[in-house]
Amino acid sequence: MSTFASDAVVKVRGLSKRFGELEVLRGIDMDVNRGEVVVIFGRSGSGKSTLLRCVNFLEDPTEGTIEVAGIKLAGGHRTKHQREEIRKIRTHCGMVFQQFNLFPHMTVIDNVTEAPVRVKGRQAAEAMATGMELLNKVGLAEKAHEYPIRLSGGQQQRVAIARALAMEPDVMLFDEPTSALDPELIGEVLTVMKSLATELHMTMMIVTHEMGFAREVANRMCFFHEGIILEEGPPDQMFGNTRFPETKKFLEAVL
Amino acid sequence: MLASWTFALGGVHALLTMLEDVMAGGSAWPVWAYGIVAALSLAGTYLLHRADRWAYFAAVVAAAVAGFAVFPLLVGGFAIFAVVELAFLGLGYRGAGTHEAVQLASAHVPWGVKLLVVYAAIAIALGRVFLALDFDLEWIGDNAVRIVTRGLPLTLWISVLAIALAIVMALLGALARLSKNPVSFGVAGFYTSFFRGTPLLVQIFLIYFGVAEVGVRMRGTSLEGLGEILQLGTVAAAVLAIGLNYGAYMTEIFRAGIQSVGHGQAEAADALGMTYGQKMRRVVLPQAVRVIIPPTGNEFIAMTKDSSLAFTIGALEVFRRADLAGREDFRSLEAFILAAGVYWIFTGVLTFFQARLERKMGRGYTRGVATKAPAKAAA
Numbered sequence: 226m227s228t229f230a231s232d233a234v235v236k237v238r239g240l241s242k243r244f245g246e247l248e249v250l251r252g253i254d255m256d257v258n259r260g261e262v263v264v265i266f267g268r269s270g271s272g273k274s275t276l277l278r279c280v281n282f283l284e285d286p287t288e289g290t291i292e293v294a295g296i297k298l299a300g301g302h303r304t305k306h307q308r309e310e311i312r313k314i315r316t317h318c319g320m321v322f323q324q325f326n327l328f329p330h331m332t333v334i335d336n337v338t339e340a341p342v343r344v345k346g347r348q349a350a351e352a353m354a355t356g357m358e359l360l361n362k363v364g365l366a367e368k369a370h371e372y373p374i375r376l377s378g379g380q381q382q383r384v385a386i387a388r389a390l391a392m393e394p395d396v397m398l399f400d401e402p403t404s405a406l407d408p409e410l411i412g413e414v415l416t417v418m419k420s421l422a423t424e425l426h427m428t429m430m431i432v433t434h435e436m437g438f439a440r441e442v443a444n445r446m447c448f449f450h451e452g453i454i455l456e457e458g459p460p461d462q463m464f465g466n467t468r469f470p471e472t473k474k475f476l477e478a479v480l
Numbered sequence: 481m482l483a484s485w486t487f488a489l490g491g492v493h494a495l496l497t498m499l500e501d502v503m504a505g506g507s508a509w510p511v512w513a514y515g516i517v518a519a520l521s522l523a524g525t526y527l528l529h530r531a532d533r534w535a536y537f538a539a540v541v542a543a544a545v546a547g548f549a550v551f552p553l554l555v556g557g558f559a560i561f562a563v564v565e566l567a568f569l570g571l572g573y574r575g576a577g578t579h580e581a582v583q584l585a586s587a588h589v590p591w592g593v594k595l596l597v598v599y600a601a602i603a604i605a606l607g608r609v610f611l612a613l614d615f616d617l618e619w620i621g622d623n624a625v626r627i628v629t630r631g632l633p634l635t636l637w638i639s640v641l642a643i644a645l646a647i648v649m650a651l652l653g654a655l656a657r658l659s660k661n662p663v664s665f666g667v668a669g670f671y672t673s674f675f676r677g678t679p680l681l682v683q684i685f686l687i688y689f690g691v692a693e694v695g696v697r698m699r700g701t702s703l704e705g706l707g708e709i710l711q712l713g714t715v716a717a718a719v720l721a722i723g724l725n726y727g728a729y730m731t732e733i734f735r736a737g738i739q740s741v742g743h744g745q746a747e748a749a750d751a752l753g754m755t756y757g758q759k760m761r762r763v764v765l766p767q768a769v770r771v772i773i774p775p776t777g778n779e780f781i782a783m784t785k786d787s788s789l790a791f792t793i794g795a796l797e798v799f800r801r802a803d804l805a806g807r808e809d810f811r812s813l814e815a816f817i818l819a820a821g822v823y824w825i826f827t828g829v830l831t832f833f834q835a836r837l838e839r840k841m842g843r844g845y846t847r848g849v850a851t852k853a854p855a856k857a858a859a
Contacts, residue, residue: 281751283747312755315753320748320751326745328763329767330767340752
């Protein structure tokens with residue numbers, strides 16, 4: 226397991242997830258430290274996305290516990306108090322979806338300021354200033370008053386990143402952020418993600434098939450195989466000398 | 481097409497003229513003549529669709545001659561058409577007189593102009609029926625203001641209160657039908673099943689007479705106060721019945737509208753830490769409303785018309801007042817036409833506003849229109 230457990234932003238312990246008969250996660254333990262970039266990769270159906278979705282409780286864990294920013298929760302029946310705790314955990318996690326999921330009835334800047342104002346109770350003017358700053362950061366300040374439909378996929382995904390950042394999260398969860406994009410639009414999104422790592426030292430959990438990006442940005446890579454973390458280590462280990470034939474086989478297939 | 485329409489109009493014209501003649505006390509003998517003209521028109525329409533140049537021209541001339549022989553006034557349409565065609569042929573315009581040529585010429589006339597012509601023709605035909613039937617327009621004029629000013633406010637009042645109740649019921653019903661809570665799910669299921677499964681008229685009677693009967697039985701008991709409240713007025717009973725009935729139908733509209741919002745939207749709201757209320761109010765419902773508005777507008781229009789059912793329990797709305805006024809003066813036909821006209825015009829106004837609202841709700845869903853930046857953002 227990870228060696229820096231004391232400073233972990235996200236602690237996953239004994240996490241299992243079943244959808245009926247299907248066992249998607251089979252006992253995951255994982256710590257993600259502040260400022261660490263973890264890339265999660267593996268075959269489709271290996272449980273990568275499910276792990277990410279369990280971290281902010283979009284999926285309810287079948288077994289095990291999740292701890293984010295000091296709030297620790299298990300899966301199962303929800304009391305009102307537990308639901309409130311889940312909501313708190315979510316305010317500490319910024320999530321970026323494969324399909325962007327921007328709110329189509331709001332302008333770009335409203336998408337970014339909505340949650341800070343409604344959920345965190347920020348003043349509108351303050352949220353607006355921060356929002357414009359973030360849009361500037363992702364290179365879309367001049368699109369602030371457009372509706373999402375007028376933006377390309379890459380631009381929408383950059384707005385989605387700004388929207389997640391606006392909540393000042395402790396960890397960013399990226400669920401295949403470039404999988405729905407045309408090839409020529411992937412670069413702009415990866416560039417923004419890279420700047421989060423290098424400039425903001427943002428803690429990130431990234432599910433992606435972009436191995437070039439992973440090699441460049443990841444501190445640690447986790448290979449998911451049939452619901453467990455089969456192998457993890459720094460990119461050098463993954464690309465240099467993998468310990469398992471499955472990892473090697475997968476990397477050869479995607480590289 | 482233009483040619484065949486000329487013929488078809490000739491046929492309609494012949495029939496209307498016949499009606500006018502008969503209503504004006506004319507003898508019955510011309511009836512067969514009109515019949516022949518109408519038949520010729522239809523035959524002409526058929527011929528036009530298959531004719532080569534000369535057969536077509538023969539058809540035009542034959543119809544014109546036949547029509548003229550029977551009744552000079554009837555041939556106006558044909559005659560003008562024949563003259564125009566002859567002029568073209570005389571000028572040596574190649575292709576004049578063929579169906580194809582007319583179609584090509586027709587393609588130059590804007591669609592809107594053609595539509596206007598159609599509306600004008602319908603208006604003229606209806607106007608002629610009105611005149612032929614010798615409506616008492618004076619009676620309509622005298623009573624319209626009274627019936628509209630006294631009846632329409634009540635019709636409106638019932639409709640607006642009922643739609644307000646229906647929207648509240650539909651929203652609650654839809655959220656309940658989508659919830660996992662067995663109590664709200666079950667209660668909403670019972671509500672929609674009952675109010676969709678029984679006739680509105682029965683519900684109006686149940687709520688007006690039935691509930692009052694329950695109130696009567698409470699007399700002399702400790703619930704006497706409640707019993708008095710249950711003696712509902714006609715308006716209250718109508719609003720309750722119509723509102724609950726339409727609310728049950730609209731529950732399904734609202735449910736479908738909410739479900740039409742992509743699952744990703746709710747997840748994005750959840751992931752941002754929004755509460756259930758925030759998620760619904762700020763993210764899901766605003767998007768569902770866009771889908772809900774067109775069918776809800778239809779329901780409101782239907783409801784406005786169904787508010788006339790309140791006449792059965794004695795509410796003096798538009799239909800009831802028109803009915804009473806018509807009976808008084810033996811002008812029932814005029815009265816019902818007046819009532820129909822009032823509903824028609826009113827629902828027309830509603831349709832207009834519904835269309836505007838729909839356009840407004842479409843923002844963010846069309847790429848073509850650039851968004852205007854607020855002034856403060858311009859700098």
